[in-house]
Amino acid sequence: xxxxxxxxxxxxxxxxxxxxxxxxxxxxxxxxxxxxxxxxxxxxxxxxxxxxxxxxxxxxxxxxxxxxxxxxxxxxxxxxxxxxxxxxxxxxxxxxxxxxxxxxxxxxxxxxxxxxxxxxxxxxxxxxxxxxxxxxxxxxxxxxxxxxxxxxxxxxxxxxxxxxxxxxxxxxxxxxxxxxxxxxxxxxxxxxxxxxxxxxxxxxxxxxxxxxxxxxxxxxxxxxxxxxxxxxxxxxxxxxxxxx
Numbered sequence: 001x002x003x004x005x006x007x008x009x010x011x012x013x014x015x016x017x018x019x020x021x022x023x024x025x026x027x028x029x030x031x032x033x034x035x036x037x038x039x040x041x042x043x044x045x046x047x048x049x050x051x052x053x054x055x056x057x058x059x060x061x062x063x064x065x066x067x068x069x070x071x072x073x074x075x076x077x078x079x080x081x082x083x084x085x086x087x088x089x090x091x092x093x094x095x096x097x098x099x100x101x102x103x104x105x106x107x108x109x110x111x112x113x114x115x116x117x118x119x120x121x122x123x124x125x126x127x128x129x130x131x132x133x134x135x136x137x138x139x140x141x142x143x144x145x146x147x148x149x150x151x152x153x154x155x156x157x158x159x160x161x162x163x164x165x166x167x168x169x170x171x172x173x174x175x176x177x178x179x180x181x182x183x184x185x186x187x188x189x190x191x192x193x194x195x196x197x198x199x200x201x202x203x204x205x206x207x208x209x210x211x212x213x214x215x216x217x218x219x220x221x222x223x224x225x226x227x228x229x230x231x232x233x234x235x236x237x238x239x240x241x242x243x244x
Contacts, residue, residue, distance in 0.1 A: 167199030
């Protein structure tokens with residue numbers, strides 16, 4: 001991919017841990033479950049939750065598990081780690097509702113999210129959210145955090161069709177179609193190298209990887225640690241500088 005590609009006409013954003021601090025929200029939800037089941041080790045619980053989520057939610061996106069089934073698998077894995085084997089589906093569902101309540105109470109945008117979306121919108125860019133998250137939950141986040149008006153399209157994997165979640169290029173093509181642009185004129189900003197980075201490249205979008213928590217860089221892929229860096233990439237002034 002060239003070092004100085006043409007500026008985009010549209011920009012797609014992943015939602016969780018790109019625009020919204022989902023790590024903090026999911027940690028709040030995780031602690032709520034841990035307190036109820038007496039799990040003593042947040043580090044071990046966090047690692048297990050992330051691994052099991054990747055496995056179970058991936059199976060849901062492929063159509064191999066129901067929404068409730070993947071949630072139960074994640075809760076059961078955590079319960080087993082805490083020494084509780086064989087908990088019933090109803091108990092799993094109750095624990096996951098606790099998780100969602102705590103998660104929802106911790107929804108926050110990153111400090112640079114709104115200034116950067118304002119700057120991009122004022123400059124005439126067409127903007128979209130492209131997420132593997134559950135449509136009802138992702139729309140609720142956007143509405144609660146007053147982000148909905150910034151976007152010309154919101155595309156979620158569960159409403160795009162079974163097996164069409166990121167990194168499948170079809171969901172990227174669908175997003176470009178809803179924006180009315182060619183995929184090659186669109187950039188995609190996200191935090192997951194496989195889902196966001198490889199998916200964007202397969203669809204001919206330019207991937208921009210953002211890692212707010214660890215600052216990882218990926219060879220051959222443009223990487224940023226904040227959305228303010230994205231403004232510089234498209235030739236706009238820093239939103240942080242403009243707010244001083």
